[in-house]
Structures are given as C-alpha cells and as structure tokens.
Amino acid sequence: MHSYLLQGIFGNGRIPPGEKPETGESDKGSVEMADRKKARESEGFYSRVTGEKEMQRADKILRSMEHGIRPVTSEGLNRVRKILQRQKRRQSRLFLASCILAVLLILVLLVSLVGSVVRRTSGGSAGKASANTPGTGTESVGTFSSSSSVTPTPTAGAEPTSVLMSFVGDCILGTDENFTYDTSFNAAYDKNGAAWFFKNVSDTFAADDLTCINLECALTDRNTREDKEFAFKGNPSYTEILTDGSVEAADLANNHSHDYGDRAYDDTVENLKGAGITPFGYDDVALYEVKNKNVTVGLTGIYELDDHLDCEDQIKTNIQSLKDKGADIVVCAFHWGVELSDTPDENQVTLAHFAIDNGADLVIGHHPHIIQGIESYKGKYIAYSLGNFCFGGNTSPTETDTIIFQADVTLDAGRNVTGTSIKAIPCSITSDSSTNNYQPQLLTGDSAQTTLQKLVTRSGQILTTEYYMEGVDLSQEELYDGTDGTMTPAETVLARQNGTDTSGTGTTGTNTGGAGTDTSGNTSGTDGTGTNG
Numbered sequence: 001m002h003s004y005l006l007q008g009i010f011g012n013g014r015i016p017p018g019e020k021p022e023t024g025e026s027d028k029g030s031v032e033m034a035d036r037k038k039a040r041e042s043e044g045f046y047s048r049v050t051g052e053k054e055m056q057r058a059d060k061i062l063r064s065m066e067h068g069i070r071p072v073t074s075e076g077l078n079r080v081r082k083i084l085q086r087q088k089r090r091q092s093r094l095f096l097a098s099c100i101l102a103v104l105l106i107l108v109l110l111v112s113l114v115g116s117v118v119r120r121t122s123g124g125s126a127g128k129a130s131a132n133t134p135g136t137g138t139e140s141v142g143t144f145s146s147s148s149s150v151t152p153t154p155t156a157g158a159e160p161t162s163v164l165m166s167f168v169g170d171c172i173l174g175t176d177e178n179f180t181y182d183t184s185f186n187a188a189y190d191k192n193g194a195a196w197f198f199k200n201v202s203d204t205f206a207a208d209d210l211t212c213i214n215l216e217c218a219l220t221d222r223n224t225r226e227d228k229e230f231a232f233k234g235n236p237s238y239t240e241i242l243t244d245g246s247v248e249a250a251d252l253a254n255n256h257s258h259d260y261g262d263r264a265y266d267d268t269v270e271n272l273k274g275a276g277i278t279p280f281g282y283d284d285v286a287l288y289e290v291k292n293k294n295v296t297v298g299l300t301g302i303y304e305l306d307d308h309l310d311c312e313d314q315i316k317t318n319i320q321s322l323k324d325k326g327a328d329i330v331v332c333a334f335h336w337g338v339e340l341s342d343t344p345d346e347n348q349v350t351l352a353h354f355a356i357d358n359g360a361d362l363v364i365g366h367h368p369h370i371i372q373g374i375e376s377y378k379g380k381y382i383a384y385s386l387g388n389f390c391f392g393g394n395t396s397p398t399e400t401d402t403i404i405f406q407a408d409v410t411l412d413a414g415r416n417v418t419g420t421s422i423k424a425i426p427c428s429i430t431s432d433s434s435t436n437n438y439q440p441q442l443l444t445g446d447s448a449q450t451t452l453q454k455l456v457t458r459s460g461q462i463l464t465t466e467y468y469m470e471g472v473d474l475s476q477e478e479l480y481d482g483t484d485g486t487m488t489p490a491e492t493v494l495a496r497q498n499g500t501d502t503s504g505t506g507t508t509g510t511n512t513g514g515a516g517t518d519t520s521g522n523t524s525g526t527d528g529t530g531t532n533g
C-alpha cells in the first residue's frame with residue numbers, strides 16, 4: 001500500500017497517558033470476577049431466549065414517549081414494533097420447541113417401556129449378551145463452541161494477507177415525493193442512467209476488496225409513506241447504481257430506511273440481496289466473503305438514536321454473533337450523534353470504545369451529515385462521521401466535503417488481525433460547484449487540502465472534549481500536524497489552530513489520495529496544520 005494520508009494522526013495503539021497497564025488480580029478477585037462473568041453470561045443467555053431485555057427496551061421507549069421525555073417519532077414506534085414482532089416470533093419458536101421436546105420425551109418413555117417388556121420376556125438373556133457387546137450409542141459432539149474460545153488453525157495453504165475496505169457516508173438513492181422533480185435525484189437518474197452517479201469514484205471502489213455505504217432510503221414500489229417531514233424512497237432498479245459503482249454492502253440501520261414502513265424495508269433488503277449486495281443493520285448481522293483471500297468480514301449496524309447507551313447489549317451480542325459465525329474482521333457501524341455537529345458527543349465516544357473493547361476491529365459512524373474526526377483507540381480506528389456521499393436528500397447541503405475512508409487490515413496465516421492502516425481520500429458530494437448534482441467526485445489541489453485540513457482539525461478536537469480528556473494529560477497526546485511530517489505535542493498543534501502560536505510554520509503539500517496529484521507548495525501563516533500524503 002502507498003503511504004496513508006492520516007496514518008500518523010492518531011498514535012500507534014499505545015496505552016494513553018494517565019491509564020495504567022492491566023495487572024494481575026488476586027486468586028480471590030479472579031474467582032469473584034469469574035463468578036460474576038458466569039452470572040452475566042447466564043443472564044444474557046436467558047435474556048436472548050426469552051426476549052426480556054428487548055421487551056424492557058420497548059417498554060422504556062414507550063414510557064419515555066408517554067411522559068414526554070422523548071418525542072413520539074415514527075422511528076421510535078417502528079423500533080418498538082420490530083421488537084414486538086421479534087418477540088412474537090420468539091414465542092412461536094419457544095412453543096414449537098416445547099412441543100418437540102414433549103414429543104421426544106413421550107417417545108423416550110415408550111421406548112423404555114417396550115425395552116422393559118422385551119427384557120422381562122427374554123429372561124434377561126439379551127441383557128447378558130449386550131454386556132459383552134461393544135457400545136453403539138451416538139457420541140456427543142460439541143457443535144456450538146464459540147470461535148473466540150478456539151485457537152484459530154491456519155487454512156491449508158493460507159498465507160498472511162490484507163483486506164482493503166472502503167466506507168462512505170449517507171447515500172439517499174431517491175427523493176421525497178414533495179420535492180420538485182426537475183432538480184431531484186430521480187430526474188438525474190432518468191437523464192444520465194445508473195452508472196453516471198458513481199462514475200468518478202467507481203475505479204477507487206473497484207480496486208478494493210469491499211465497499212460499504214450507508215443507505216438512507218427505501219428501495220420499493222410501495223406508497224405507504226410514513227407521517228414525517230422527510231421520507232425518501234427510490235425505485236428498486238436503483239440497485240444498479242450500486243452494482244455499476246462496485247459497491248458490495250449497505251448499512252440499513254438509520255432513520256430513513258423505514259420511511260415507507262416495515263414491508264418497504266423488507267423490500268429493500270430483498271432488492272439489495274437480489275442485486276448481489278449485502279444488507280445489514282439492527283439485529284441482522286452479515287458476513288461478506290473475500291473469496292480470493294479466504295477472509296470473512298463481519299458487518300453490524302447499530303441505530304443509537306433511540307436507545308443511546310442502552311444499545312450496549314445489542315452491540316455485544318451482534319459482535320459475538322459475528323465471531324461465532326466465523327468473522328475474521330468485525331466492522332461495527334453506528335447511526336448516532338447530532339446533525340451538523342463537527343465533534344462526537346459523549347455517547348459516541350463511549351459506544352465506540354465499548355465496541356472495540358468487545359471485539360470490533362473498526363468503527364464507522366453516520367448521521368451528522370458532515371465530517372467528524374478520526375480516533376485511534378487501543379490500536380483500532382474510529383471514523384465518527386463520514387458525512388454525506390451520494391445524497392439525494394438536499395440540493396444545497398451545509399457541507400459538500402466528504403471522504404472515502406479506507407482501512408487496510410492485515411491478517412496472519414491463522415486469520416487473526418495483526419494491524420490496520422488507514423487512508424482518507426478527499427471528495428466532494430457533487431461534481432457541480434453551483435449545486436448538489438448527486439455525483440460524488442475525487443478532489444485535487446487546494447480543494448483536497450482544505451477537506452483534509454478540516455478532517456485533521458476535527459480529529460484534534462476529539463482530544464479536547466471534557467468527557468474524552470478525563471484523566472489524560474493533554475500535553476502528552478500527539479497529533480500529526482503536517483508541518484514537517486513528525487509527531488507534535490497536541491497542545492502545540494491546538495495552539496496553532498487557535499492562533500495563539502505565531503511560529504509562522506506553514507503547511508506542506510498533500511497527496512490527494514484517489515486522484516494521484518501532488519500539489520506541492522509552502523503556505524506561510526499561523527495555522528500550521530495540514531497533512532502529508
């Protein structure tokens with residue numbers, strides 16, 4: 001891989017200052033921790049079987065709406081409806097399993113009775129004979145062992161490899177029925193065809209192993225529009241936009257995938273699958289096979305806007321489910337945060353760290369509609385918000401800056417993740433400077449420099465948030481500020497950004513990532529922040 005534009009920004013996975021390395025516990029403490037872990041595992045299994053946690057979550061959402069703690073929204077009601085539907089299916093499965101178990105018990109009793117009668121009539125001769133006969137019973141085999149508890153065995157002929165993944169932000173492949181047709185996404189499709197939308201970025205997507213978008217609309221023919229201010233849908237044929245653009249996966253855990261109801265959401269899932277695109281989101285996790293490299297990527301999408309920190313159980317369950325299914329790499333995508341905020345809030349930071357602590361290898365964020373910063377936590381990367389991308393929701397969005405966030409994950413012969421390198425390719429959501437024409441393009445020159453500068457600055461802002469900085473000595477944190485290609489204490493970088501440092505250090509030229517153009521030059525000034533390719 002070429003050098004990565006932001007590889008040095010976020011540290012090298014060392015233990016952050018102010019944190020102490022883990023130490024061994026006493027035997028008593030270890031036993032107590034093991035007991036608590038067993039209790040939590042037992043409680044978690046019972047909760048998954050009975051749906052108790054989910055029903056509590058639904059009750060909490062409804063009560064908060066009833067008492068005015070949170071607004072009554074179609075997203076919240078849809079969330080409750082899906083929980084109740086899952087609970088109904090769960091109860092049906094439990095009833096069926098109970099019936100099957102009862103039938104098996106009856107059969108066992110009948111066999112036992114028949115065997116007893118046969119033994120009495122044969123005078124016990126059969127029993128004596130069987131005492132000298134080798135046993136023929138079925139051997140018990142553990143078929144439900146967790147992959148996380150088994151040391152991975154290298155596949156025959158497997159070698160260390162790497163998987164290059166590209167992630168982009170919000171894609172609305174359609175329009176609101178109340179929008180003017182002439183300037184709508186649908187009009188652009190009718191005029192230019194499917195391949196036109198991703199024409200400027202499809203070569204970048206074709207060169208990777210997996211491209212994933214956040215699909216914020218329904219792809220359906222239904223007219224069952226939800227009662228909300230903005231509701232987006234596109235024709236099912238719009239899946240061709242994704243296939244022509246070399247997109248392989250779509251996250252559906254967002255606030256617009258149910259704009260036309262649950263059945264339209266199901267249509268979207270089936271239409272994506274029919275086009276060979278992997279959908280995922282909410283409780284539906286997905287595996288994507290990189291067949292030429294014998295690597296399995298696990299994908300989960302979490303909708304944070306209703307449950308906030310209460311979605312931790314779902315995060316943990318989904319990640320473990322992916323590992324049990326054989327995922328070598330786990331990507332956790334979130335729909336979270338505050339629209340148009342350039343800094344992640346406390347919930348975003350908390351949940352991102354929680355996901356990595358529970359086995360995620362990469363965290364991707366959506367919803368704010370603008371770029372937020374990137375953080376390295378325990379050697380794993382978090383892209384808090386990728387902004388918009390192919391965005392049919394607005395002809396004049398607040399920002400047109402966006403990035404293609406690439407993660408190149410390396411694995412050993414046993415398919416264990418050994419490291420990750422990242423790259424941010426600066427883009428615009430439009431190829432027309434006067435309006436959003438829904439055709440993303442790669443940026444070059446000063447435009448690319450500006451977008452990357454914005455990303456670097458916002459990444460630095462994460463370090464200054466009160467909830468992130470608790471117990472951390474800011475002067476020891478380091479950022480890659482691009483002035484000379486070396487690591488610089490964060491307090492110096494931030495002083496330059498705030499205009500309080502007048503050293504006169506300028507920015508160096510950048511390599512623009514996807515475009516391959518080098519724009520060299522020295523721009524003097526007091527800012528002093530930038531990035532090197």
